[in-house]
Amino acid sequence: xxxxxxxxxxxxxxxxxxxxxxxxxxxxxxxxxxxxxxxxxxxxxxxxxxxxxxxxxxxxxxxxxxxxxxxxxxxxxxxxxxxxxxxxxxxxxxxxxxxxxxxxxxxxxxxxxxxxxxxxxxxxxxxxxxxxxxxxxxxxxxxxxxxxxxxxxxxxx
Amino acid sequence: xxxxxxxxxxxxxxxxxxxxxxxxxxxxxxxxxxxxxxxxxxxxxxxxxxxxxxxxxxxxxxxxxxxxxxxxxxxxxxxxxxxxxxxxxxxxxxxxxxxxxxxxxxxxxxxxxxxxxxxxxxxxxxxxxxxxxxxxxxxxxxxxxxxxxxxxxxxxxxxxxxxxxxxxxxxxxxxxxxxxxxxxxxxxxxxxxxxxxxxxxxxxxxxxxxxxxxxxxxxxxxxxxxxxxxxxxxxxxxxxxxxxxxxxxxxxxxxxxxxxxxxxxxxxxxxxxxxxxxxxxxxxxxxxxxxxxxxxxxxxxxxxxxxxxxxxxxxxxxxxxxxxxxxxxxxxxxxxxxxxxxxxxxxxxxxxxxxxxxxxxxxxxxxxxxxxxxxxxxxxxxxxxxxxxxxxxxxxxxxxxxxxxxxxxxxxxxxxxxxxxxxxxxxxxxxxxxxxxxxxxxx
Numbered sequence: 001x002x003x004x005x006x007x008x009x010x011x012x013x014x015x016x017x018x019x020x021x022x023x024x025x026x027x028x029x030x031x032x033x034x035x036x037x038x039x040x041x042x043x044x045x046x047x048x049x050x051x052x053x054x055x056x057x058x059x060x061x062x063x064x065x066x067x068x069x070x071x072x073x074x075x076x077x078x079x080x081x082x083x084x085x086x087x088x089x090x091x092x093x094x095x096x097x098x099x100x101x102x103x104x105x106x107x108x109x110x111x112x113x114x115x116x117x118x119x120x121x122x123x124x125x126x127x128x129x130x131x132x133x134x135x136x137x138x139x140x141x142x143x144x145x146x147x148x149x150x151x152x153x154x155x156x157x
Numbered sequence: 158x159x160x161x162x163x164x165x166x167x168x169x170x171x172x173x174x175x176x177x178x179x180x181x182x183x184x185x186x187x188x189x190x191x192x193x194x195x196x197x198x199x200x201x202x203x204x205x206x207x208x209x210x211x212x213x214x215x216x217x218x219x220x221x222x223x224x225x226x227x228x229x230x231x232x233x234x235x236x237x238x239x240x241x242x243x244x245x246x247x248x249x250x251x252x253x254x255x256x257x258x259x260x261x262x263x264x265x266x267x268x269x270x271x272x273x274x275x276x277x278x279x280x281x282x283x284x285x286x287x288x289x290x291x292x293x294x295x296x297x298x299x300x301x302x303x304x305x306x307x308x309x310x311x312x313x314x315x316x317x318x319x320x321x322x323x324x325x326x327x328x329x330x331x332x333x334x335x336x337x338x339x340x341x342x343x344x345x346x347x348x349x350x351x352x353x354x355x356x357x358x359x360x361x362x363x364x365x366x367x368x369x370x371x372x373x374x375x376x377x378x379x380x381x382x383x384x385x386x387x388x389x390x391x392x393x394x395x396x397x398x399x400x401x402x403x404x405x406x407x408x409x410x411x412x413x414x415x416x417x418x419x420x421x422x423x424x425x426x427x428x429x430x431x432x433x434x435x436x437x438x439x440x441x442x443x444x445x446x447x448x449x450x451x452x453x454x455x456x457x458x459x460x461x462x463x464x465x466x467x468x469x470x471x472x473x474x475x476x477x478x479x480x481x482x483x484x485x486x487x488x489x490x491x492x493x494x495x496x497x498x499x500x501x502x503x504x505x506x507x508x509x510x511x512x513x514x515x516x517x518x519x520x521x522x523x524x525x526x527x528x529x530x531x532x533x534x535x536x537x538x539x540x541x542x543x544x545x546x547x548x549x550x551x552x553x554x555x556x557x558x559x560x561x562x563x564x565x566x567x568x569x570x571x572x573x574x575x576x577x578x579x580x581x582x583x584x585x586x587x588x589x590x591x592x593x594x595x596x597x598x599x600x
Contacts, residue, residue: 019320021231021274021360024342028325066344066502069281069326085243086445086478087403089492123328123496124243124445125282128403128476129410138284 003044005052009033013052027053027063031070040071068122076111076118078156080104081135084121087128096132097121099146103153116156159377161389162397162415165370166254173289175296178257184302186376190265191313198269202375204383206395210247211237211331211368212444212473213549214394214462217375223355224270225363233359234267234275235340235366238290239324239331241280242444243496244476247399248369250411252279252286255373256293260303260319262372265379267317270365274318277369278336281325291321328500332548333366335502346504347548370399391417391461398475400460402428405435405481416461420450423460424479435481439564443473445493446553448560452482470560486568490561491519497554508551511542515558522572529573536562 005013013030017023030049031041038045041064050057064070082088082097101107104117111118127133130142134149141152159167171177178184190198203218224232236259240248251259263275277294279287297303297319301310308316322340329335330345337359339345358364374396378386387395394416400423403409407429414423420440424430431437437452442460448470450458458464462472480489498512518535521527536559543555562569 021233022341025322025340027342028323028339032323032325062344063342067281067325067327069324084492085496086441086489086492087244087409089489090404090478090480090484122282123499124241124245126240126246126249126280128244128246128401128478131403131409135282140285 003038003042003048005037005048009037010052017053024053024055027055027060031060031064035070040074073109074111074115076115078116078153079118079120079137080153081120081122081125083123083125083127083131083133085124087124088132091131093132096134096144096146096149100134100149103150117153159381162413164377164389164397164413165258165373165399166250166411166413172255173253173257173293175257175293175300175302178255182380183257184261186379187261187264187268188311189379190268191311191315195269195271198265198379201383202269202378205378205386206393207371207374207378207386208394208462209368210370210374210398210474212242212446212471214472217367217371220355220365220367221266221270223353224272224365225355226271228271231274231360231362232270232272233362233364234263234270234272235333235336235359235364236263236275236277236369236372237331237333237336237366238277238279238283238369239336240283240369240474241328241331242446242474242476243493244401244403244441244444244478245474246401246403246476247411247474249283249286250399251369251373252283252290256290257297258376259290259369259373260293260297262375263319264303264307264317265375266365266367266372268315272365273316275320276340276359277319277321278330278340279321279323280330281323287321287323294319294321327502328496329502329548329550332550335548336366337364344502346502347550349547390415391459391463393463394461394472398460398472401474401476402479403476404479405431405437405484406479407432414460417459417464420458420460420477421455423477424455428479431479431481433481435483437479438482438484439480439486439489441476441478441557443471444476445478445496446556447471447473448556449564451564486561486565487519487522487572490558491516491523493557494519494554497550501550501554505546505551507542507545508554511538511551512554514538515542515554519558522569525572525574527569527573529570531573532562532566532569535569
C-alpha cells in the first residue's frame with residue numbers, strides 16, 4: 001500500500017489549511033485523516049503528512065508523540081479502552097480492566113496477534129456519571145459490567 | 158424559556174435542534190445584545206456576577222474587558238471544551254443537549270469583544286459530541302445565524318466564523334495556554350503568563366479563552382437581565398452550575414442546581430444517597446485536582462467558590478466525587494498521582510520529576526512498605542511542585558496529595574512498617590556515620 005494521500009484528500013487538506021489563520025494549525029485534523037486512512041501513524045505516514053502540510057517531519061513526529069490518541073504502532077481493528085481513573089475505579093473499573101486483560105491475553109497498548117483487538121487502560125474519558133465505562137473504538141459503553149463487556153467483545157468481528 | 162435552576166440545560170425536549178431552539182426564544186438574546194453597545198454587553202455580564210466554569214472561577218465580564226478595543230489586529234475566541242478533569246463530565250451534556258445556546262453565547266461574546274473568529278476545542282475522546290456540535294454548527298450556518306450571512310439575518314455589520322477543532326488525548330490541553338499551543342499545531346506546551354492571552358494569544362493576537370458552560374450561560378443572562386441572574390444562587394458566585402456527581406452515590410449524573418446548594422443535599426436528596434446506606438468517607442468537591450473533604454466535615458458545606466475557599470478547597474469544575482467508608486484512600490491518592498504523572502507535559506522539572514516521585518513514594522504506601530518519614534517526604538515533594546511550574550497542572554497534582562495527607566494522615570500511617578529502619582537503604586553509606594559501626598565493619 002503506497003503511503004500517499006489521494007488528489008481528493010490533498011484538496012481537502014488544502015481546504016483545512018485555509019480555514020485557519022496559519023496553515024500549520026491543520027496538522028491535528030490532517031493527522032486524524034491519516035490515522036483513519038492508514039490505521040496508525042507510521043514513519044511513512046508522518047512523512048506524507050509532513051509533505052502535505054509543508055512542515056518538517058520532526059515537527060509532525062513531535063506533535064504525534066504528544067497525544068495519546070495518535071497511534072505510533074499498529075492497533076487492533078477494535079480498540080478496547082477501559083477507564084480506571086477515580087470515578088471508574090470506585091465503581092469497579094480496575095476489575096473490568098483486569099477482566100479485559102485476561103480475556104484478550106494482552107496488556108496496555110498491545111494488540112492481539114490476529115489484529116482483532118487492542119487494549120488500552122485509559123485516563124478519564126469524561127463519562128464519570130456512567131462509571132465504570134469502556135469504549136470500543138469511538139463508542140462509549142457506560143455502566144459496564146464484565147458480562148456486558150464479554151457480549152460486546154463477542155460481537156466484534 | 159429560562160427558569161432557575163434549569164438555565165443552561167432547560168427541560169425542553171429536542172432543544173438541541175435549531176428549530177426547537179428558535180421556537181423557545183433561541184437567538185433572541187443575541188438580538189437583544191445587538192441592540193446594546195459591545196461595552197454595555199460586557200458590563201451586563203460583569204454585573205451578573207458570572208464567574209468562569211472551567212475551574213478558576215475568574216469573573217467572565219472582567220476577562221472580556223481585558224481585550225483591546227481596536228480592530229486593527231485580528232482577535233480570537235477559543236472555547237475550552239477539552240474537559241479532561243477526572244470527575245468532570247458536564248460540557249458534553251451541553252454539546253449534546255443544548256449546543257445552540259453555546260453558539261449563541263459565542264456570538265454574544267464575539268460581539269462584545271469585537272472578535273470575528275472562534276474555535277471550539279473539544280477533546281479527542283468526545284467523538285460523538287464533536288459530531289453533535291458540528292451538526293448544530295452546520296444547522297446554524299444553514300440558517301444564516303453564523304458566518305457572513307449573519308449580517309442579513311440579524312442586521313448590522315457584525316459577523317463571526319466558528320470552527321470545531323478536535324483534540325487528540327492530552328489532559329494538559331484544558332489549560333488555556335496549552336490549548337492555544339495545541340490549536341496552533343504545536344506540541345501543547347503551556348506558556349508563561351504574562352503576556353496574558355488578551356494581549357498575546359493565538360498567533361500572537363489578542364485572545365479570550367472561555368469554558369463551554371460559561372458561554373452557554375451568557376444568553377440567559379442577556380435574556381433575563383444581569384440583576385435577575387445575579388440574584389440566583391450564592392452571593393459572590395451567582396447563578397447555576399452543572400454539578401457532575403460520580404463515585405459512590407445511587408444516582409450519579411449531571412445536575413443543574415443553583416450555586417451554594419448544600420453538598421449534603423446534592424449527595425442525599427438529589428443523588429439518592431450512598432449505596433448500601435454506607436457512610437461517606439471523603440468527597441472531592443470539584444474534580445480530581447481539588448483538595449478533598451472528610452465525610453465528617455460535610456455538614457453545612459455549600460457548593461460555591463466563596464464558601465469552599467473558606468474551608469480550604471475550591472469548586473473547580475464542580476465534579477463531585479463521593480467515596481464511601483470502605484474506600485482505600487491510599488489507593489485513590491496513588492491513582493490521582495499516577496494520572497498527573499501520566500499527564501504532565503514534561504516542560505517544567507518540578508512537575509515532570511515531582512509527579513513521578515509522588516507516584517513512586519505512594520507505591521510504597523500502597524504496598525504497606527513505607528516509612529513514617531515517607532509521609533513527610535511525600536508532603537515535601539508536593540509542596541515543591543506547587544507554585545513552581547509554568548501552568549496550574551503542578552498545583553493540580555500537589556493539592557489532592559497534600560489534601561489527602563492532611564485529612565487522612567492515619568490511613569497513610571497505617572501503611573508504614575514500624576520495623577523498617579529509617580537509615581539510608583545503602584547500608585555502608587548509612588553506617589559510615591558512627592565510629593562504632595566503622596569498628597564493627599572493620600573487624
